[in-house]
Amino acid sequence: MLIGHYTYSLVLISVLVAILASYTTLDLAGRIASASGRARMLWVCGGALSMGVGIWSMHFIGMLAFTLPIPLAYDIPLTLLSLLITIFTSGLALWLVSHDRVPVLNIVLGAFVMGLGSSTMHYTGMAAMRMQPGIDYDPTLFGLSLVIAVTASAAALSIAVRLRKETPYVRLARSGAAVIMGFAILGMHYTAMTAANFPAGSFCGAIPGGLLPDGLDKLVLIASLTVLGITLLTSVLDARMAARTAQLSLSLKEANRELTQLALHDNLTGLPNRILLADRIDQAMHKVDAQGGMFALMFLDLDGFKPVNDAFGHHVGDQLLRAVAVRMRENFHRHDTLARIGGDEFVLLVELDDGEEAVSVASRQVALVSQPFSVQEHDLQVTVSIGISLYPGNGRTQQELLMNADAAMYHAKSAGKNGYSFFDASMNTNARNQLQLLQDLRLALREGQFCLHYQPKFSAGTHRPIGAEALMRWNHPQLGLLMPDTFMGLAEKTGLIIPIGEWVLNEACRQMKRWYDAGYTDWRIAVNLSALQFSHVGLVETVTDALATHGLPANCLTLEITETTAMSDADASMTVLQKLSDMDVDLSIDDFGTGYSSLMYLKRLPANELKIDRGFVRDLEDDSDDAAIVSAIVALGQALNLRIVAEGVETASQQSFLTRLGCDSLQGFLLGHPLPAERFMADIEACRRRLSEITN
Structure with a gap:
């Protein structure tokens, strides 16, 4: 029997080729799993070629590492057939485990296909030497090689299925698994080689026209490494591209989610819109x-x-x-x-x-x-x-x-x-009316439908006119002359009171400047400020601009704010009122006694005047409590050096009582009705004559 020997350098090369082929196979399994449709089939075909060439190269280099004391050569058709067998069976095995869900039956079937294919490839390659007489195989080792081939294939496919998903440490796991798979494949090959016995006197019948081993190992090695390298490089680059595509897809999904969030939610609160x-x-x-x-x-x-x-x-x-x-x-x-x-x-x-x-x-x-x-x-x-x-x-x-x-x-x-x-159901009518009124209110502001009526104020002691209060009216095209209580609440609620209030302030200052130029330099024009106007950040600037625009001295303007407005945020009110006071604007606390008066804050407020609410004046003659309240307000104002104004004076007895009590000035229908500016002066003269007759 002929005794063979191994070239250990080639054995080592076959080990490395087996491990590289195993790693490439595992990496391709991952690419196949992440692909779909036509791309998946292309990766299966590429994997079949790479896996087949890798296993066949390891086998052929392992055969070249084995030498006999006789010349050897390899039959070309049988050698190519062995290569085709391993490519075909590798492709079939990869296809069986390429689905998204791989049942155990597929792994078992793939293991038999791949294992028997590898064994067939090996023994076909051995037959390519055309030994005469034929190679004598040990039955036990022959059977063992088949078992190893099927078992190794089952292990390889199972590992490939488990490691085909891209996870953070999958490449390290594939490297370790490739070593195990490589040695499993080598185990099949060298077991099969050990099973081969060459009788004494055997010779190689493939020498005429066959592949001679001189330099063939280098050619096979270079060819296999080229195929495996190109396949592995393509797989790695494709994996990176797939990762970038996945990242881009994730970014697009996140962008779409954010766009959906912006489209369907309020940007400030995050609530649905x-x-x-x-x-x-x-x-x-x-x-x-x-x-x-x-x-x-x-x-x-x-x-x-x-x-x-x-x-x-x-x-x-x-x-x-x-x-x-x-x-x-x-x-x-x-x-x-x-x-x-x-x-x-x-x-x-x-x-x-x-x-x-x-x-x-x-x-x-x-x-x-x-x-x-x-x-x-x-x-x-x-x-x-x-x-x-x-x-x-x-x-x-x-x-x-x-x-x-x-x-x-x-x-x-x-x-x-x-x-x-x-x-x-009745609310709809009111809502429609309010909506129509709001639209009309905006139109009135644009088209100048507002006007001011002026109600005179008189000195309580001398009956001399000392100024007027500007009261707003609306000349509605359909509804006629509207009083403030019909529309000011809506203006306040919608914020229109700010531009309307600016118009009132400018118009009042314009008219007061005319009277001032006419010689009434000791008069003051009073303008009411709503709560929203008073809290508006531009109030001081608005007042400054109105006075400057019309060239009116600041002490000719009285701004009236309600007691409730002044006391609702006393510290903030103090700041605003102090700025106005520093400008020499006259300040009056309107409707005094109707709110939650605070003497501590009242004495600190830079006010010049207290205005007694008409509700106390109306019942002055019949209600002793109202008389007591008015007396207390007058006494308080005098103690704080504030002027006292009483509004709503409608009878001579009210006028007389308030005058005796010490009020500084009076205002009411007895003294004069609110009138347009052009009729105001005529009414002033008529009122003077009437008061003279009453007092005389």
């Missing part, structure tokens, strides 16, 4: 129509937000809105919807078991919002007015439901704010 709210209302309506039940749509509008926004700036106002949203959002069920639809307006969609449940929900929101908010070291307090419409019952469409809830909210505001109101 009108678009998402409309969808939620539609869903709720379909659910009620299909399954029964009911829901409430609550329109919430903050009371007192505009003064906060104007006094402290929009950044504080924005933070207050966020705080309100957070507080309300934390106190309703997860399946309900709270949306911000603009400004300080919110809508709450609440699923209900019965209508009475809406009462508790609304009451809870009113109580929550009325609690103070701490925003940038400011303790701020607002309230909320809520209008409630129910479905079914208060509308058939979401537009009707929202409109009716809005109407109910305005009813809640007109009823005193800081509360809730359920929709009633």
Whole structure:
């Protein structure tokens, strides 16, 4: 029997080729798993070629490492056939495990295909030597080589399936698995080689026309390394491209999510916006129509937000809105919807078991919002007015439901704010009237439909005119001359009071300048300031501009603010009033005695005048309590060196009592009605004559 020997350098090369081929196979399994459609089939074909060439190269180099004491060569057709066998069986095995979910049966079948293919490749390659007589194989070792081949293939495919997903340490795991798989393949090969026995006197029949081993090992090595290297490089580059594509896809998904968030949510509070709210209302309506039940749509509008926004700036106002949203959002069920639809307006969609449940929900929101908010070291307090419409019952469409809830909210505001109101059909008429009035009010501001009437003020002791109070009127094209109480509340609520107030101030200063130039230099013109005007950050600048525009001395202007407005935030009021006082503008506390007077703050306020409310003057003759209150106010004003003005004087006895009491000036219908400027002076003269007759 011929004794063979191994060239250990080639054995080592075969080991390295086996490990490289195993790693390439595992990496390709990952690329196949991440691909789909046509790309997956291309990777299966590429994997079959690479895997087949790798296994065959290891086998052929292992055969070249084995030498016999006779010349050897290899039959070309059989050698190529062995290569094709391993490529085909490798491709079939990869295809069986290329699906997203790989059952155990596929792994078992693939192991048999790949193992028997490898064995067939090996023994076909051995047959390519055409040994004469034929090679004598040990049956036990022959069978063992088949078992090793199938077992190694099963292990290889199982590992490939487990490691085909791209995870942080998958390449390290593949490297370790490649070593195990390489030695398993080598075990099959060298077991099969050990099974081969060459009888004495054997010779190689493939020498004529066959492949001679001289330099063939280098050629096979270079060819196999080229195929494996190109395949592995392509796989790595494709993996990187796939990773970048996946990252780009993730970024696009995140961008789409953010765009969806921006499109469907309010940017300031993160609450759903009108678009998402409309969808939620539609869903709720379909659910009620299909399954029964009911829901409430609550329109919430903050009371007192505009003064906060104007006094402290929009950044504080924005933070207050966020705080309100957070507080309300934390106190309703997860399946309900709270949306911000603009400004300080919110809508709450609440699923209900019965209508009475809406009462508790609304009451809870009113109580929550009325609690103070701490925003940038400011303790701020607002309230909320809520209008409630129910479905079914208060509308058939979401537009009707929202409109009716809005109407109910305005009813809640007109009823005193800081509360809730359920929709009633009569509210729509009022809401439409208010909407029309608001549109007319904006038009009146643009087209100059407003005018001022002036009511004279007289010195109580000398009966001499000392000025006038400017009172606003609206010449409505259809409704005629409207008094302030019909529209000033709406102007205050919508913020139109700011531009309207600026017009009043400028017009009053313009008229007073005419009287001043006519010789009435000791007169003062009084202008009322609303709460919103007084808290507006541009008030001082507006007053300064009006005086400068018309060249009117500051001490000819009296600004009247109500006691409640002055005391609501006394420290802030003190700052504004002090700035106005420093300009020499005259300051009057209007309606004194009707609010929550604070003597501590009153003595600190830089006011020049107290104005007694007409409510006390009206019942002066019949109510001793009113007489006592007026006496106390006069005494207080005198103690603080303030002028005392009494308004609403309509009878001679009222005039006489107030004069004896010590009032400085009087105002009322007895003395003069509010009139346009062109009729004002004529009425002044008539009033003078009338007073002279009364006193004489």
